[in-house]
Amino acid sequence: MALSLLRPRMPSRYHNDLSSLISKVDRPCLHAALLGFKHPHSGKVLEFSCPPPEDFAEVLDELRHVTATSDGFGQ
Numbered sequence: 001m002a003l004s005l006l007r008p009r010m011p012s013r014y015h016n017d018l019s020s021l022i023s024k025v026d027r028p029c030l031h032a033a034l035l036g037f038k039h040p041h042s043g044k045v046l047e048f049s050c051p052p053p054e055d056f057a058e059v060l061d062e063l064r065h066v067t068a069t070s071d072g073f074g075q
Contacts, residue, residue, distance in 0.1 A: 021062055029056050 036047035052060065 018062060018066065021059055025055050025059060029059055031056055 031052045032050075033052065034047060034049045036045060038045050051057070
């Protein structure tokens with residue numbers, strides 16, 4: 001589990017909240033907000049965008065909060 005990789009560096013006051021939040025997500029949290037490529041025949045640049053799913057966005061917001069408010073985490 002990815003959370004186990006964070007445990008040694010994450011202040012314990014955040015661990016229970018994040019563990020609970022992440023345990024509710026039953027799939028990998030992998031998302032591309034923007035993908036693009038040059039079409040091989042037309043040469044036109046195509047771009048596709050999509051916001052992250054709600055559960056993914058919630059986990060990401062919490063991780064950003066932990067990073068912004070903890071000492072040394074994420075550095």
